Amino acid sequence: MTTLLEELKGIVGPRGWTTDARALEPHLTEWRGTYRGRTLVMVEPTCADEVGRIVKACAAAGAGIVPQGGNTGMCGGAVPDSSGQQVILSLGRMHRVRAVDVENFSMEVEAGCILANAQEAAKAAGLHLPLSMGAEGSCQVGGNIATNAGGINVGRYGTARALVLGLEVVLADGTVLDSLRSLRKDTAGYDLKQLFIGSEGTLGIITAASLRLYPDPGELTTAMLGIDSAGAAVEVLRRLKVALDNRIEAFELVSQRVFGLVTQHIAGARSPFEVEYPWYVLLEAASGGGPEGLEKALTAELDAGRVLDAVVAKNETEAAELWRLRHSIAEAERQDGKALKHDISVPLSRMQEFLARGDELLAELRPDARLVAFGHVGDGNLHYNVVLPRTLRDDEWAAEGTRISRGIYDLVDELGGSFSAEHGVGQAKRAWLREYRSGAELGLMRQLKKTLDPANILNPGKVISVSYTHLRAHETRY
Numbered sequence: 389m390t391t392l393l394e395e396l397k398g399i400v401g402p403r404g405w406t407t408d409a410r411a412l413e414p415h416l417t418e419w420r421g422t423y424r425g426r427t428l429v430m431v432e433p434t435c436a437d438e439v440g441r442i443v444k445a446c447a448a449a450g451a452g453i454v455p456q457g458g459n460t461g462m463c464g465g466a467v468p469d470s471s472g473q474q475v476i477l478s479l480g481r482m483h484r485v486r487a488v489d490v491e492n493f494s495m496e497v498e499a500g501c502i503l504a505n506a507q508e509a510a511k512a513a514g515l516h517l518p519l520s521m522g523a524e525g526s527c528q529v530g531g532n533i534a535t536n537a538g539g540i541n542v543g544r545y546g547t548a549r550a551l552v553l554g555l556e557v558v559l560a561d562g563t564v565l566d567s568l569r570s571l572r573k574d575t576a577g578y579d580l581k582q583l584f585i586g587s588e589g590t591l592g593i594i595t596a597a598s599l600r601l602y603p604d605p606g607e608l609t610t611a612m613l614g615i616d617s618a619g620a621a622v623e624v625l626r627r628l629k630v631a632l633d634n635r636i637e638a639f640e641l642v643s644q645r646v647f648g649l650v651t652q653h654i655a656g657a658r659s660p661f662e663v664e665y666p667w668y669v670l671l672e673a674a675s676g677g678g679p680e681g682l683e684k685a686l687t688a689e690l691d692a693g694r695v696l697d698a699v700v701a702k703n704e705t706e707a708a709e710l711w712r713l714r715h716s717i718a719e720a721e722r723q724d725g726k727a728l729k730h731d732i733s734v735p736l737s738r739m740q741e742f743l744a745r746g747d748e749l750l751a752e753l754r755p756d757a758r759l760v761a762f763g764h765v766g767d768g769n770l771h772y773n774v775v776l777p778r779t780l781r782d783d784e785w786a787a788e789g790t791r792i793s794r795g796i797y798d799l800v801d802e803l804g805g806s807f808s809a810e811h812g813v814g815q816a817k818r819a820w821l822r823e824y825r826s827g828a829e830l831g832l833m834r835q836l837k838k839t840l841d842p843a844n845i846l847n848p849g850k851v852i853s854v855s856y857t858h859l860r861a862h863e864t865r866y
């Protein structure tokens with residue numbers, strides 16, 4: 389009888405699989421080193437048909453499949469479990485930009501296309517793919533869609549979901565679902581693609597996408613502001629949006645402590661200011677006729693004392709240097725030590741309250757903890773990370789982490805927010821999903837999972853726990 393391994397090798401051919409320990413190493417560990425697993429084999433198909441055959445073979449053998457894009461995710465979703473029986477399905481060889489439709493403002497790409505390459509292809513056609521984040525040089529469009537990624541331009545263009553016009557997805561029985569339409573209006577039945585966006589590989593494997601593009605925003609002005617409080621940033625954003633007729637492309641908040649981490653750990657990173665400010669905003673505005681609009685609006689904010697200092701980039705090189713400071717935060721934080729990650733969102737109108745009450749809460753829960761707060765304040769999403777003293781043992785760290793996270797998430801919940809704004813749930817936040825989603829929501833999620841993945845082979849153990857009573861004991865993977 390052919391084993392699963394032999395069958396998979398036959399489907400993808402000699403260049404499409406590996407069991408080599410060295411080649412597998414970067415695929416077995418989450419990039420921060422928090423999660424690590426083992427695998428039977430990593431397969432790298434080249435088309436949806438091969439993905440379908442792989443899924444069929446795994447379904448017949450009862451083997452779990454872990455779809456993997458750039459493995460830049462924050463919640464351990466792309467890493468297999470420790471059984472050594474799960475199959476990693478890497479989308480890396482399905483990386484083509486199939487077409488850019490200039491008249492339709494859309495493009496069709498394969499799931500393994502690196503986000504930066506998709507952006508470049510849109511730009512080369514005179515258009516703009518606005519999804520953008522620090523990991524864009526390695527994350528893939530399929531991974532972005534599977535996590536419903538956010539990034540720096542959400543305030544103006546929405547999350548990955550808002551950019552998806554159509555999808556090609558391989559289902560749990562190996563069927564290739566072709567919903568690759570590129571329409572802005574389509575009310576023919578249920579909008580099936582929405583099920584797979586943000587499902588983190590647990591409902592289907594995305595193999596291609598049709599994406600919404602925008603006109604090139606033209607010249608962008610980048611500025612960094614020194615401000616006194618995060619609350620002031622929310623007010624400045626509100627005023628700039630009005631003054632600039634909503635032409636704010638990005639509005640990122642960074643605390644001095646975070647800035648300090650970047651200048652300490654990232655080679656060549658320097659502050660553009662001579663003095664330190666408690667908080668900074670990095671903003672990008674579409675000029676729409678010239679940079680004067682932004683400069684005038686910033687002068688008004690400086691005069692009113694809401695902005696303490698401002699540096700406007702004079703050219704693209706200076707703008708890139710400012711963005712490098714922002715995009716290096718995750719790496720600087722990793723180098724600094726293990727942080728307790730909180731990727732939260734609250735309605736913008738509650739942001740000031742969250743920050744004020746969050747400070748008080750942290751001082752009460754753990755006065756010796758360090759807050760590493762930054763993020764996409766323009767869309768109500770903060771990375772409210774907490775660094776605990778290095779002296780804690782691992783078990784103490786875990787217990788304290790749970791206690792502090794619960795306090796923060798309770799506050800977020802009270803303010804109508806979410807404990808997972810843009811990174812998803814993966815394996816890191818499954819327990820929190822159970823606590824902060826209602827019984828009705830969880831019930832429907834479980835029903836969907838069972839319907840779309842009746843044998844529990846699609847990224848088992850991620851996002852939501854489902855009991856599969858019909859499976860025999862040795863097949864139950866939760």
Ligand code: FAD
Pocket residue numbers: 419454455456457458459460461462464465466479499520521522523526527528529530531532533534535536537538539540588589590592593594595715718719810811814847850
């Ligand atoms: P992976 O990490 O490989 O996978 C993520 C999840 O999606 C896993 O559950 C995996 O199984 C599933 N998956 C991957 N591909 C597919 C597919 N084709 N079909 C079905 N399921 C699939 N995230 C943000 O939202 N905003 C940010 O600003 C941001 N900044 C970041 C900055 C840095 C420096 C880093 C390292 C990460 C950042 N992230 C950010 C997190 C991460 O980049 C995103 O979550 C990204 O969307 C993940 O893409 P990926 O290709 O690396 O997916």
Ligand code: 2HG
Pocket residue numbers: 522715717718721729763764771773
């Ligand atoms: C970012 O905005 C990413 O830089 C990473 O979403 C956030 O490291 C983090 O906590």
Ligand code: ZN
Pocket residue numbers: 539763764771810
């Ligand atoms: Zn982020």
